[in-house]
Amino acid sequence: MGIEFRGVTKRYPDGTVAVDNLDLVIDDGTITVLVGPSGCGKTTSLRMINRMIEPTSGSILLDEEDVRDSDAAVLRRGIGYVIQSAGLFPHRTVLSNIATVPMLSGWDRRKARRRAKELLETVGLPPELGKRYPAQLSGGQQQRVGVARALAADSPVLLMDEPFSAVDPVVREGLQTELLRLQSRLGKTIVFVTHDIDEAIRLGDKVAVFRVGGRLAQYGTPSDVLRHPVDDFVSGFVGKDRGYRGLSFLPADGLEPEKVPQALVGGKPGAPRNYWQLAVNQEGQPRGWLAPLSIVEGDLTEADLVAGGSLYEWGTPVRGALDAALSSPSGLGVVVGDDGVVMGVVTARHVLDVIEGASGEGTGA
Numbered sequence: 501m502g503i504e505f506r507g508v509t510k511r512y513p514d515g516t517v518a519v520d521n522l523d524l525v526i527d528d529g530t531i532t533v534l535v536g537p538s539g540c541g542k543t544t545s546l547r548m549i550n551r552m553i554e555p556t557s558g559s560i561l562l563d564e565e566d567v568r569d570s571d572a573a574v575l576r577r578g579i580g581y582v583i584q585s586a587g588l589f590p591h592r593t594v595l596s597n598i599a600t601v602p603m604l605s606g607w608d609r610r611k612a613r614r615r616a617k618e619l620l621e622t623v624g625l626p627p628e629l630g631k632r633y634p635a636q637l638s639g640g641q642q643q644r645v646g647v648a649r650a651l652a653a654d655s656p657v658l659l660m661d662e663p664f665s666a667v668d669p670v671v672r673e674g675l676q677t678e679l680l681r682l683q684s685r686l687g688k689t690i691v692f693v694t695h696d697i698d699e700a701i702r703l704g705d706k707v708a709v710f711r712v713g714g715r716l717a718q719y720g721t722p723s724d725v726l727r728h729p730v731d732d733f734v735s736g737f738v739g740k741d742r743g744y745r746g747l748s749f750l751p752a753d754g755l756e757p758e759k760v761p762q763a764l765v766g767g768k769p770g771a772p773r774n775y776w777q778l779a780v781n782q783e784g785q786p787r788g789w790l791a792p793l794s795i796v797e798g799d800l801t802e803a804d805l806v807a808g809g810s811l812y813e814w815g816t817p818v819r820g821a822l823d824a825a826l827s828s829p830s831g832l833g834v835v836v837g838d839d840g841v842v843m844g845v846v847t848a849r850h851v852l853d854v855i856e857g858a859s860g861e862g863t864g865a
């Protein structure tokens with residue numbers, strides 16, 4: 501479900517212009533991040549989508565329908581919404597927090613609780629946490645519950661307002677990874693607000709950079725914004741060293757793993773070969789490398805192998821693929837699926853070509 505802002509302005513009663521003539525098209529099934537310094541109108545923009553705030557002028561279309569044509573309460577209930585520090589009801593258990601929206605929408609209690617249990621699992625929390633109260637969870641766990649509660653609305657649209665700002669950087673990175681993983685399965689239209697450019701680049705299919713005064717400064721893919729900032733404000737905001745650092749967040753679009761000769765641990769590798777062979781176990785997971793011209797007597801054991809480098813999990817940012825290639829004794833980075841099974845290999849050259857291709861994209865203002 502796409503979202504479109506058409507000439508949207510929000511002027512608060514005291515005269516503050518929080519959003520100034522915003523035109524923005526948010527594509528269906530993508531993560532769009534609104535980013536910018538404090539007070540630039542990100543939250544106001546987000547809240548106008550579900551009519552928690554009404555625009556002064558202009559219109560917002562959800563799936564090509566003006567949101568003003570829907571009942572505000574029904575609209576709000578039907579759109580997942582996650583805020584900083586989760587906003588959970590403190591006197592309700594975790595399960596009851598998640599079940600709130602389905603019950604408001606008329607589901608019976610048992611069905612709503614069953615759904616809530618499923619969602620707990622979806623966001624990676626153990627079922628026993630369902631009986632606890634929010635204060636008995638860590639900050640990161642509370643945020644996951646907040647995400648589960650928003651998913652309970654079962655809406656194609658999810659609004660997230662600085663959902664991960666209150667947790668420490670390590671937990672935050674875990675939550676970001678989890679969100680990307682969830683999104684690859686769910687394909688929601690997610691609008692995500694943050695003031696953290698790294699988070700924006702990591703999560704966004706597109707990034708909308710706002711400047712104070714509620715103006716859109718630039719809208720494009722993360723690589724557009726990093727590589728071709730439209731003006732000094734944007735380049736100052738993304739930071740001078742981001743051009744390189746940002747590469748670590750680029751998705752690996754266009755990177756195709758190649759086949760690699762494999763040898764089974766416990767099997768007979770046969771005559772020595774003049775190339776590297778990737779040793780795998782019965783499940784197809786990598787165990788190390790068999791060096792060229794190695795002589796193995798009897799079955800191949802782990803003692804015959806050279807330890808491997810880091811593994812690159814398919815679908816994660818491309819920087820990991822470069823690390824895998826550079827740390828591998830064979831010069832071939834091993835690509836695995838999320839089940840740890842080998843999908844193929846990539847070379848550093850191959851990864852750099854993909855990075856250069858991505859950085860050569862258009863200027864996208």
Ligand SMILES: Nc1ncnc2c1ncn2[C@@H]1O[C@H](COP(=O)(O)OP(=O)(O)OP(=O)(O)O)[C@@H](O)[C@H]1O
Nearest residue numbers: 512514516518537538539540541542543544545695
């Ligand atoms: N109810 C209100 N009345 C008057 N001004 C408001 C109101 N809510 C927000 N503002 C002002 O509107 C501007 C935009 O606020 P908004 O919360 O949308 O920004 P933001 O980019 O989300 O900021 P932050 O990152 O600090 O949350 C700010 O100048 C803010 O002070």
